[in-house]
Amino acid sequence: MFNGEQRVTRKPVKRVHKQARDILIYGVSIILAIIYLVPFYWTVLKAFRNSIFANFPPDMNPLSKTSLAYFLTNLKTVWGFGDFPLWYLNSVVVSVAVVAGSVFVGSLAGYAFARLKFPGRDLLFYAVLATLMIPFPVISIASYVFMLDIHWLSTYQGLIFPQIASALDVFIMRQYFMTIPEEVEFAAKIDGLKPWQIFFKVSAPMAAPAIAAATIFSFISSWNNFLWPLMEVHSLNLFTLPLVLNFFKGANGTQIYWNQMMTVNILTIIPTVVIFALFEKYFIRGISIDVSAR
């Protein structure tokens, strides 16, 4: 009896620290998750309503039968609004083009900064990094004037090109390439790959996690970009989703169609979630500094 008691009292003492730590970690994680999820919940809640007016008392379950019916109606309204499918397609086309261009340029530039030796390399790299600190609005007017001068205003290329070449992508790619041992490229040289083949067949595939991270970052920034399309686009045919959202504010902001606006929001979030789900596994490896690499 005495021995048994002793055992019972001694074991938990050791575990208390671990338990306390677990509770702390999970507690903080849960609180953070709630903080992040509440706006999503609110979005869904609003999208599953039938009018601009809030019900009182509010129905907090968005998945009830009536709510679902309201959502379908909202979806129909939104999808039929103006050229909504075209605008959606615009967003997809622009973002995919920006991602492709940005990852291509970013990986080549990152590779050059990581591997090639040329005069002024480090200075140039820090100059590229420094552009991260310049907010887009600062250069927006200059970009606008530039587009005006080359007659690219209100064109797809005008929408796409200024968003390509992100310093963040260059940085991510460079950091990752630096963790790849040079010997692998030496081996490829001896096996007979020419330098550009080494990049595409060996170095870039090895940098897949960084490419995933760059893809996600550039996709999100382009997909959510509001200011540049707002300045660039003067024709309804070129509207992207963030601009479309503005319509549901109502005329002069007098009336805001929250239910429709939130429905558009949900439609807007879907591709981002899909992209993240696809690349999440690589993404984490791409942005975490790989201490185990060597």
Place this chain on the structure above:
Amino acid sequence: MGVRIENLRLKYGDKLALDDINLEVNDGEFLVILGSSGSGKTTLLRCVSGLIEPTEGSVYIDDVDVTGYYPSDRNVAMVFQNFALYPHMTVYDNISLNLKLKKLPRNEIQKRVEEVARTLHIDGYLKKYPKQLSGGEQQRVGLARAMVRDPSVYLMDEPLSNLDAKLRHEMLGELRNFHDRVGKTTIYVCHDQDEAMALADRIVIINGGRIVQVGDPTELYDHPRDSFVASFIGNPPMNLLDCTVSKERGVTGLYFQGKKITAVPDLPEETERVTLGIRPESLIPDAKGPIEAEFDYTILSGSNNEINSLAGGKPLKAVVRRSMSNVSEINRYQHGDLMHFSIGKGMLYIFNAETGKIIKEMSTDEIESAERPDNTVQRF
């Protein structure tokens, strides 16, 4: 045939990474380039492979001047310390990449890859990815990748350094067998003299970007050209004692910390200070011995005791067969205790104290005759 390096020099800015390298590697020879880290040994290998272009000089492979050739056009194969396999390709693709780029027929490629894989016992792993294999298996894949192309020269850059001790020992034997089987010129870089001794037909010792000495393993061990080679080859390394030279009653003697430790035949150079090299095997613990040292610690290795002590602030090592030595006496020593050594049988090396170049090497037998002044020898 083989490899020839002529007047090779490599500059990084103002720094000379390699200087005045002249080297001939015979056809079918296993040559080991031995040096400590930063000595330029890997750089030299990369100059041969074409990964680095020398500032001056030429590299010949099979009597063709390949300086300026792209690495793959030199028909060399290379094995790397960190294996350097392509992680996103299967073992089969890793091995066959070069053959595919040479546009060999598919069935020919398959035949050669499978043959090489069988020889190296990795035929079960062809569909796997490098990270699914152990270190030893990965290095076999690296070896297979080199072997499958049937190159003129194998270049190996510390291929065993990333393996654990037991596996390294196994692979040493396999590498030597491999070389004997293919009979191809091999240049092998390492920093481990045991590895070099085990594998090499000849060893090149490189230090500070310059070749210090070239010779077969026993030659380097028996006849080091300078004190660097002497302290580099041999395990534990040769003891180097700073001695003064002085002549008394017609006999030249070497004095260490004021005590005469040995007589020597007349030196070809007039000098007051020399460095005396004594192999640890030639030192005997002897209470009446002239070399005074502070006991530090003992390491047991196999049938030997390695006694580590400090003489004049520098490490002094003696290797004593346990069966021969009075173990219980050595075991009584405490850290810091005073002990004495005398010189037993073996070779002694006298180096120039400034340049480190060898002045004279002699066996202890020769010294015994030097001990007696010339006239006494005449009289009897």
